[in-house]
Amino acid sequence: MARELDEDDIRIRPGRGSRPRTRERPEHSEAVPAVVVGVDRGRYTCRPDPWPERLVAAVRGGSMRRTSVVVGDRVALVGDTSGHQGALARLVRREERTSVLRRTPDDADPAERPIVANADILVIVCAVTDPEPRPGLIDRCLVAAYDGGLAPVLCLTKTDLAAPDAIIELYRPLGFPVVTTRPDTDLTPLLALLAGRLSVLFGHSGVGKSSLVNRLVPAADRAIGEVNAVTGRGRHTSSAAVALRLPGGGTVIDTPGVRSFGLGAVAPSRVLRAFSDLAAAAEMCEPGCEHLAPSPDCALDSAVRDGDADAARLASLRRLLAARGSAP
Template sequence: MGRRDIDESDFRSRPSKRGSRPRTKQRPEHSDAVTGLVTGVDRGRYTLLVKDVGGADGVGEAGGVGGDGGADVGGGEKIVTAMKARELTRTRVVVGDRVDVVGDVSGGEGSLARIVRIQERTSTLRRTADDTDPYERIVVANADQLVIVTALAQPEPRTGMIDRCVVAAYDAGMSVLLCLTKADLASPDELRALYEPLGVEVVVTRRAASDGEVADGGVAGGGVAGGEGALVLASDSVEEVRDRLRGLVSVLVGHSGVGKSTLINALAPAAQRATGVVNDVTGRGRHTSTSAVALPLPVAVSEGEPADTFDGWVIDTPGVRSFGLAHVEVAHLLHAFEDLDEVAQECPRGCTHLADAPDCALDDWIDASPDDERPARSARLTSFRRLLSSRTGSDA
C-alpha cells in the first residue's frame, strides 16, 4: 500500500484512551510560592501584601507581614495583584486570607501573580441573608475580634442586630467589642448595662463638642479625611477604641449610617473611606463601603504627619441590613447568651426554651429577678427567643 497525504479527515477530535496520555491528578508543589495577605477583593482580582525579597516571609500572628507578629507596613512589604489558579475556581478567597502565590510577585505595574493555595484559617466569620437561607457568605477570615458598630441615635440602635453579631462572632471563635457611636446625641448607659454584665467590652465614641476640643486633638473622620464637611470625633474616644484594637485583626460590622467609615477614617486617616448621611425619613444610612478592605492600624495619629509604625489591622466591611444565622447550629445559640446559658442548666431535659415551653427555668429567672434588673433580663430573653424561633420556624 502506497504512502498517502494526511488531510483533515485524519484529525481525531476525541482521541481514544489508547491514543492519548491520561491526565494526571498530581499538581505542582509550588515550593517557590511566597505568602501574602489578602487586603482587598475587586471583581476577581485580589490585592495582596507580600514581604519583599530579602525580608522574612510569612504573615505574623497579628496579621502583619513579617515574623515578629506586627503589622510593619512600609518596612519591606509590597502590594501585589493576583488572581486565583484554576484549581481554586470553586474556592472563595476573602479579605484576611493568608495565601501562597507564584508567578510575577514583583508588584510592578501590569504584573499579575497567581494564588495557588489558601492557608488554614484560624477563624471564619460567616453570615446568611436570613435565617432560612442555606447559602453562607464568608465576611472575612483570620480575624481575632468582631467590632459591632452601633449608633446610639440616627439611626436608632437595634439590640437584635447586636445579639446576632455576638452569636456569629462566638460561633466563629472570635472575641467581641461593642462600639457605641454618636454619644453626643444619646446616652450609652442603657446598652452598657445590657451587655457589659455579659462580658462584652463596650467603648463609646462621640463627635467633638467644641472648637477647643478639636484644637486639643479632635480627629477628622468624615468625607475625605480632614476635608470640607468632615465630621470630627473627639480624640480621647478615638484613642480608647484604638487601644482595644492594638495587635489584633479586627473586623468592623454594622448598619449603614452608624458611623463605621467615619471611625475608620479617624483611626487610619490615610484610608479616606467615603461616608454618607442618614435619611431623615427612613432612618437608614446609605451604603458607602462597597467591599471589604483591610487597613493597617497606625500606632498613633499626628496632625500633618504620616504614620510610620503600625500595630494591628482594621477591616472595614459594607453596611448590612441583616445578619442571618442559618449557618449556626440551634444548640449553639444559647452559648452566646452566657447569662441565659447558665440558668438554662436547670431546665428539664428536652426543654425548647421557647415562650410556650413548660417549666422553663428562664421564665422563673425573670420572675425572681429584682425590680431594677427585670427589664434588662426580659429584653435579653426576648432577644434570645426571637433568634431561636427564627431558626426553628416556631412562634416566639
C-alpha cells in the same frame, strides 16, 4: 493503480480529554505567603507576609477556582509577585482559617456567605441615635461572632447627640467590652483593644463607621455618607471589605454597611457555647429543648431559681436564640 487505504493511513488527533489525569498536585514549595487585604470582581489584592510596602494583584488558579477566598484569608502566591503595575500573581492555596465571620441571605436560606476570615475581634458599630439603635441587628452580629470564633466589642457612636446608658445596660450581662465615641473624644480605649489584633468593623448604614475608620487610620480616606432625614437610613459608602493597617500596630477591616444579617446556618447549640456559665445546666435539659422561653422543663430556669445561674444572662441568651430563630 490506486493503493487501498488502511487504518495506518488515517491520523487521529487525540481529544482534549485523552491525556491521563492525576490526583497529584504541585506542592508550590516556592509560593509566597500573603494575606488578602481586598477583593474586587475576581481580583485579589494581597500583601505578602510579613507586611512589606508592596501590594500584589492575584487571581485564583487551578483547583482554587471553586475555593472561597475573602479579606483576611492567608494564602500562597506564585507567578509575578513583584507588585509592579500590570503584574498578576496566581493564588494556589488558602491556609486553614482560625475564624470566619459569615452570614446567610436570610434566616430561611442556609447558604453561608463568608465576609472576613481569621479576625480576632468583631467591632459592632452602633449609633445611639440618627439612626436609632437596632438591638436586633446587634444581637445577630453577636451570634455570628460567637459562632465564628470572634470576640465581640460594641462601639457606640454619636454619644454627643444622645445618652448611651440604656443600650450599655442592655448588654452589660454579656460581659464583653463596650466603648463609646464622639467626634471630640480620644479613641485610646478602642485602640487599646485593637492593638496587635486583626479586627473587623461591622454595622448598618449611617452609624458613622467610615468616620470612625478615618479616625483610626487617618490615611484611609474612606468616603462618608449622610443619614436620610425621612427614612433614618444611611447610604452605603463602603462597597467592599478592605484591610487597613493601624498606625500603632494591628489591622482593622472595614466592611460595607448592611441592613440585614441572616443566621440560617447557625444552630442553637453553637450560640450556647458563648455562655459557658449556662452550658452545664443546659446539658440537663430534655433532648430537643430550645431554651427559648421560661418553662418548668427547661433546666436553665431551674438553675436560676436555685441560684446557680444569673437571670440576666439567661435573658440575654434567650434574646440571641430568638434573634437567630428556633430552627435547629
